[in-house]
Amino acid sequence: MLFHYDGAVDGWGDLPWSRRAVHVAAVDQTKWWFGKRFLHPDLVADYDYIFLWDEDIEVDGFDPMRYLRIVRKEGLEISQPALDHRSQIHHRLTARARRGGTVHRRFYKTAGGGRCYGNSTGPPCTGWVEMMVPVFSRAAWRCAWRMIQNDLVFAWGLDFKLGYCAQGDRSSNVGIVDSEYVLHRGIPTLGDGGGKGPAPKAKASSATSADRYAVRLRSYKELQIFNKRWNEAVAEDMCWTDPYP
Incomplete structure (x- = not known):
């Protein structure tokens, strides 16, 4: 299934798989908006795993079948391929481990801000993936789908809560697959003037x-709203015990 936020549905016609794919177009929306509306857990229940990926990902060396064999063997409910070091990397946890190996679940940072140690129990030190290339098991997606808010299109804050969907210990069931990695090009696709066509050169940069x-x-505002709703839901549910207090 291919989600089009720019309306350029025909632009993918040269790819051999395009005619077999389901194309859904809604201008100026994000993949989380699409996922909430078109990937209801009941509709995708026939699939063992859901790949919800951005479009600026180079996958030339990526083998999805090998990836899934590793995910199953390692018991990963939520995962992502590691990012090649040429990628735009925002968090070191998601970078491909230089020592090699198949999977890693945590990283260490012992200096500066945001330190991560061997006994760190939460994101972004462990139990965490970034939002550009997540892969969910069927059960994890059913949980994550319920967390996605209908009116919050950027899903900021969701990544720090996905560990609650790991069907167990997030430090074990969430991981980064090093042996199958991708390149994140980091091409800005939001904030291009609202899809209104090219601006005059003198105004293009500032616009x-x-x-x-x-x-x-708006992303920061949505993060605040998401966290506020989470805290309110926790306070209201007297029967729920937070496994990660």
């Missing part, structure tokens, strides 16, 4: 910067 600032501002 794009303003639009991207607006996207980031």
